[in-house]
Every structure is written in structure tokens, then in C-alpha cells.
Amino acid sequence: MSSSSLIATAMPSNELNVVTGAFLFTGKYITSRLVAQGKRVINLTGHPHREHPFADKVASSPFNFDNPGKLVENIRGATTLYNTYWVRFPYGQVTFEQAVNNTKILLKAAKEAGVKKIVHISVSGASLDSPLPYFRGKALVEKAIMDSGFAYTIVRPTMTFGAEDILTNNIAWFLRKFPFFAIPTGNYQIQPVFVGDVADIVVLASQEIHNMIVDAAGPETYTFGEMVSLIAKKIGSRTMIVPVPSEIALLLIKFLGLLVGDIVLTRDEMEGLVANLLVSSDPPRGTTHFSQWLDQNSKNLGTHYSSELERHYRTVAKH
């Protein structure tokens, strides 16, 4: 995607857009840009009563995956669906297969409701051939979108960082609390991208008239060890970073999960990282430097543990 092929500034418009997860992480930054353009936004979510900064500019509706008729009714009249919906890992009744099927329900409802375009947030390294269920599931959703007949834009972020992000925050939290931090051995890399840049890339790419798939990656690439060391340095942690075989790292991560009552990192996420899936071969589209962002945010980073289970499972979901 060359920026010259894109319409750089959107015309003000009060068209209706749908954003899944408009009050949470990536979806909140996308929504803020749509609202700034004068668009009306409907949030589809499992947590319609979550606090948010949009006052009465954004209305919320439950996902209603089990009531597609209601879902159609709730999004009728929307032109574009920005989809961030996905699950990080299977848990309880929640599975990747269910997340793929729910997305197919959403696509079918969007078609019936008259939506014209799907703007979908995928992940770098999504592949139908992937042995990792997370990355294969994301590719199955991409395929469903490409086969759906909708106009589409698919954006594939690497690892997204920002004030509300769980992974970077929790690396810092562990670095603040423990004398050792184990990382899997190897020279695999990571190319973090700022959540605000992801939203800019998404909104800009969504204006392209052709269907497209683009990566969203930041301007700095680190080995994972370098990234953890950088976070340690910026928050003033003297924790020793110790490379260990992957299986040992996974055991330690599971143990830490028991300690904090959360799933800290999954096998899929760790193997995806070690397989270099969180870097892009494209020129970076993100402009925010992770190192500079750390300078500005190190004071608060990792002062509290952020729990994925708390965020998605333990807070009351109203469907």
C-alpha cells in the first residue's frame, strides 16, 4: 500500500459504522478516529456497560451471536464494519472454532443489514497452513471475509502496545516483582506497533477502494531479549534476564499464571513469537518508536498486573 494510493484525509461524514470492541483496546483507538471524522458508531461487545470516553456518541449493543435476527436489527443501516473480535485462547466454553463461527454469523448479519465493507483486524503471520491454532484461526476468518463478497480491508498487526495493552504491561510487572525473567532461547524478533498507529493504518487503509491486506508494524525491531532488557532499563529494573529452553519457559509461565490467577501467555503465542511471526517483511507503516513511548510511559508501566481473564471473563458480560 503506498500512501499516495490512499485518500489521505477522510471527508466529514455522519455515516453509521459498526466497531466490535469499541470500548477496549484497538477498537477504542479506531472508534476515536471515526468519531473525530463525525461518523456515528455502534459498538458490538460482550460488555456494553464498560466505561468509555465517547459519552453519547457511541451506542452499544450486545454481540447477539446466538440471536442473528437481533444482530441484523442492531446494525441495520451501517456502511462499514470494523471487526476486532477474536479470542486470545480457548477457555471454558470459548474455543477458536466458536470464534471463527461467531465471526461468520457476524458477516452474514452484516450482509443482511446492508453493510458494504468489512475492515478486519487480523494478525501478522496468519496462515491456513499454520500449526498454531491461533494463527490458523485468524487465517480462517480472513478467508471467510475474502469469500464473503464484501469489499474488504484486512490489517495485520504484529504486537500492539499502548497504555491499555496487557502483554507489555505484564512484562514490566514481572520485571518489577521478580529477580529473574526467563525468555525462550533463540534470536527471534519482535516489531511492536503502537495502538494509535494501528488505528491510523486501519482507518486510512479502509478508505482504499480496492480490497487489500496490509501489515501494521512499528519502526523498531528487537530480538525478544533486547525488548525485555529495554523495558527493564526504562522502568529501572535490575532483574536478570535468563534464556531457557522453550518448554521450561512454558512451565514457568504456567506457574506464574497460577500465582496471578490468569493465563499469562499461551503456547501458541510463545511459539508464534519464537517462529518470528511478530515481525513484518513490509516497510513499517507505524511511526511511533517503542523506545520513545517507553520513555514517556515507564512510570506507570507494570505498576499493576493486567489480567486477560479479568478483562474478558470475570467482569460481568451482558449479552
Ligand SMILES: NC(=O)c1ccc[n+]([C@@H]2O[C@H](COP(=O)([O-])OP(=O)(O)OC[C@H]3O[C@@H](n4cnc5c(N)ncnc54)[C@H](OP(=O)(O)O)[C@@H]3O)[C@@H](O)[C@H]2O)c1
Ligand atoms: N493486542 C495485540 O497485541 C494484537 C496483536 C496482533 C493482532 N491483534 C488482533 O487485533 C484485534 C484486537 O485486539 P485487542 O487486543 O485490541 O482485543 P480486545 O480489545 O481485547 O478485544 C477485541 C474484541 O474481542 C472481544 N473478545 C476478546 N476476548 C474475548 C473472549 N474471550 N470472549 C468474547 N469476546 C472476546 C472483545 O469483547 P468485549 O467488547 O466484550 O470486551 C472485543 O469486542 C484482535 O483480533 C487481535 O487478534 C492484537
